[in-house]
Amino acid sequence: MLAVMNLYAFLALCFIPLVAGFIVLLLLVPHLKVPYCLWSCVLSIVAVLPIAFIQYFVLNLPVFNSNTFVSLMITAIIFNGLIEETVKMFFLALIPQKKLTVSCFLACCLLFGLTLGSFESVIYLVKRMQESGLPGEMAAAFKLIVMRMFTAVLIHTFCAGLSGLYLWLFRHKRNKLLPFLYAVLLHGIYNFFAAFTSGYRWFSIVAIVFALLECRIWWQVAKLPPESKEISQQTA
Numbered sequence: 001m002l003a004v005m006n007l008y009a010f011l012a013l014c015f016i017p018l019v020a021g022f023i024v025l026l027l028l029v030p031h032l033k034v035p036y037c038l039w040s041c042v043l044s045i046v047a048v049l050p051i052a053f054i055q056y057f058v059l060n061l062p063v064f065n066s067n068t069f070v071s072l073m074i075t076a077i078i079f080n081g082l083i084e085e086t087v088k089m090f091f092l093a094l095i096p097q098k099k100l101t102v103s104c105f106l107a108c109c110l111l112f113g114l115t116l117g118s119f120e121s122v123i124y125l126v127k128r129m130q131e132s133g134l135p136g137e138m139a140a141a142f143k144l145i146v147m148r149m150f151t152a153v154l155i156h157t158f159c160a161g162l163s164g165l166y167l168w169l170f171r172h173k174r175n176k177l178l179p180f181l182y183a184v185l186l187h188g189i190y191n192f193f194a195a196f197t198s199g200y201r202w203f204s205i206v207a208i209v210f211a212l213l214e215c216r217i218w219w220q221v222a223k224l225p226p227e228s229k230e231i232s233q234q235t236a
Contacts, residue, residue, distance in 0.1 A: 014121040040108040044115035047091040081188030089163040109164025117153030158211035159183040
């Protein structure tokens with residue numbers, strides 16, 4: 001009975017970033033509507049299925065199984081970067097933009113990333129339970145969840161924001177591929193360095209900070225009318 005209660009507590013802990021982000025964005029972003037936020041969360045839950053499917057089958061290929069430098073790099077850039085972010089962007093495209101400001105749309109994309117990151121934490125928790133059991137690994141499970149709150153969940157969130165900003169710019173006839181490329185590369189770089197146990201692991205934090213900064217930069221670009229953007233480029 002105690003083990004079951006602990007399991008529920010850990011599952012609830014996985015969703016703290018999502019609940020906190022949901023409340024904060026509703027308070028800070030003007031005109032952000034709850035139905036759009038909920039729809040973004042639902043889309044993210046659905047997106048977990050193809051990502052998990054691809055992960056289960058693709059990662060069993062020999063090139064992804066060998067624990068070598070090249071294998072880790074290919075897995076990080078191709079799977080975690082390109083494939084995952086492409087699947088996420090496909091579902092982000094289903095968030096309606098016509099009645100949303102760019103800030104509201106970005107908030108929906110960030111909630112999408114928060115939801116996906118939270119559900120991924122649940123998957124990792126279940127995997128940890130299957131491997132070693134919860135009662136004897138409570139401290140390790142708690143550490144895993146808290147660590148993911150400030151690492152994997154954040155990279156999913158900011159990369160979803162970058163992909164969403166690419167979609168916004170594309171639909172407004174401002175074809176800027178860089179936000180999506182940043183999402184792919186930074187997600188891949190994060191996963192590559194997060195796989196290390198040495199000091200190189202800290203470079204994954206750099207990728208998260210860089211993703212946050214790029215989110216802010218491209219949000220500012222997206223808020224400018226096309227004419228203002230052209231004028232600013234000419235002035236520079």
